[in-house]
Amino acid sequence: MTLRHRTPTPSDVAAQVLADKGVGSRLPVSLEALVADEPVDLTYYDSARRTEGRIELVDGRAAIFVNTRGRGADHPRSRFTCAHEIGHFYQHRRLLRAKPFHDSHIDLESKAQTEREANEFASEVLLPSKILRERFNRMRYVDLDFIVGLADEANTSLQATAIRVVRRSQDRICVMLVDETSRVTWVVPSDDWRELRLPWSGFKGKAVPEQSVAARKPAGNYREERVDLGAWVPSQWDRDGSIFESARDTPFGRLIFLGFGDGDDD
Numbered sequence: 001m002t003l004r005h006r007t008p009t010p011s012d013v014a015a016q017v018l019a020d021k022g023v024g025s026r027l028p029v030s031l032e033a034l035v036a037d038e039p040v041d042l043t044y045y046d047s048a049r050r051t052e053g054r055i056e057l058v059d060g061r062a063a064i065f066v067n068t069r070g071r072g073a074d075h076p077r078s079r080f081t082c083a084h085e086i087g088h089f090y091q092h093r094r095l096l097r098a099k100p101f102h103d104s105h106i107d108l109e110s111k112a113q114t115e116r117e118a119n120e121f122a123s124e125v126l127l128p129s130k131i132l133r134e135r136f137n138r139m140r141y142v143d144l145d146f147i148v149g150l151a152d153e154a155n156t157s158l159q160a161t162a163i164r165v166v167r168r169s170q171d172r173i174c175v176m177l178v179d180e181t182s183r184v185t186w187v188v189p190s191d192d193w194r195e196l197r198l199p200w201s202g203f204k205g206k207a208v209p210e211q212s213v214a215a216r217k218p219a220g221n222y223r224e225e226r227v228d229l230g231a232w233v234p235s236q237w238d239r240d241g242s243i244f245e246s247a248r249d250t251p252f253g254r255l256i257f258l259g260f261g262d263g264d265d266d
């Protein structure tokens, strides 16, 4: 891979690190292996304080501290924090002398460039594109069961896994998180969902549509159910098809997964 003509993206940097360290072809990815033989120390600690993680210089050497908050180093949240700090190490270590990174709350929607870069690096090392491509090639379509299985295998959170899969998938799918009042907290469509001009951004901040399975079954998990397109899509939309809907409870709310099927899909 030649990157001479453009600045490597955080995903490029992450893919290079995975390749250099010989990890990233099996799940879960070992985070310790990512920093093996590098001038950085990795320490886990357990505190009720808000700080999730930080990287700073200790006696001139880079040091990463990950707060497990009683959840253990292998908890998906601790792993994301750790991967995020490793992202700072590989991309921003020259900044450490002037500015250590103290992450009191890692915000996936952060607009700050260094935070975005650390998050993108973390997503790529925890769920490498190469593995995702292999998995996608092996299956007819992506569904919520696939995401749940992958999160379990990769030891990543269901939320982060769902977002990552939907963003990389070439299926017409969309995922959202709803709170206990059935209001949509965030929504992420795949490129193909967006390309078909299926609705998504308008869902944010509103209750799920009345005709949806999510509205009829406001609690608990449900497997894929087929609903009329009209349940989710305004009637002026000029195609036939249906929506396949499924849901899974998570500690942060309920994950709703939508797949679009053409008229003859089953």
Ligand SMILES: [Zn+2]
Pocket: 084, 088, 101, 102, 103, 114, 115, 118
């Ligand atoms: Zn950070």
